[in-house]
Each structure stands twice: as structure tokens, then as C-alpha cells.
Amino acid sequence: MGGVDKLDWNIQKYRTKIRGKKWYFPIFTNAMDMALVNAHTIYCIANKKMPLINFRREVARFNLSLHPLSDPRNSGRPWYSVRAPRNEDDVRKILMGLI
Numbered sequence: 001m002g003g004v005d006k007l008d009w010n011i012q013k014y015r016t017k018i019r020g021k022k023w024y025f026p027i028f029t030n031a032m033d034m035a036l037v038n039a040h041t042i043y044c045i046a047n048k049k050m051p052l053i054n055f056r057r058e059v060a061r062f063n064l065s066l067h068p069l070s071d072p073r074n075s076g077r078p079w080y081s082v083r084a085p086r087n088e089d090d091v092r093k094i095l096m097g098l099i
Contacts, residue, residue: 010040010052011030011034015033016033036056039059040055
């Protein structure tokens with residue numbers, strides 16, 4: 001029981017406080033907090049001691065420094081530039097599919 005109480009206490013210290021409208025969002029944030037606390041415990045055993053808040057900051061900085069897998073300029077819907085018709089003949093050709 002002592003390990004579970006310590007885990008809950010460490011999770012509660014820096015809990016992710018983002019409210020979502022979906023029912024699974026609190027479960028997801030609690031699982032992420034639990035994973036971070038467990039990773040911090042393993043890190044402290046293997047390496048030097050580090051406060052939990054500094055460990056969370058380092059993890060966040062590392063995740064923010066990762067390069068995206070895709071180019072953000074190419075994500076989303078494609079954008080097509082459309083020339084503005086100059087006169088009525090151009091409008092007719094555009095509508096007929098000649099241009």
C-alpha cells in the first residue's frame with residue numbers, strides 16, 4: 001500500500017489540469033501523469049536525483065524540440081490559387097474549360 005500511496009501523492013503534486021469534453025480525457029491524462037512519475041522514479045534510481053517538476057520540464061522540452069514527421073506547410077487541405085478573370089471572354093473560356 002505504501003508504493004501506491006506514494007505514486008498517488010506524486011501524481012497529485014503536478015497533475016495535468018486540462019478539462020476535456022470527452023469521457024476518456026481524464027483517463028488519458030492520468031495515465032500520462034502516472035507514466036511520467038514512474039519514469040522519474042526509474043531515472044532517479046539509475047541516475048542522479050532530480051526533482052519531479054524539473055524532470056517533467058525536461059520531458060516537455062524534449063518533446064517540443066522533436067522535428068515533426070511531416071512538413072506543416074503541406075498539412076491540411078490543399079490551397080489552389082485561382083486567377084481572377086479579366087474580361088468576359090476569359091470568363092467564358094474558364095466556364096467552357098478552355099483555360
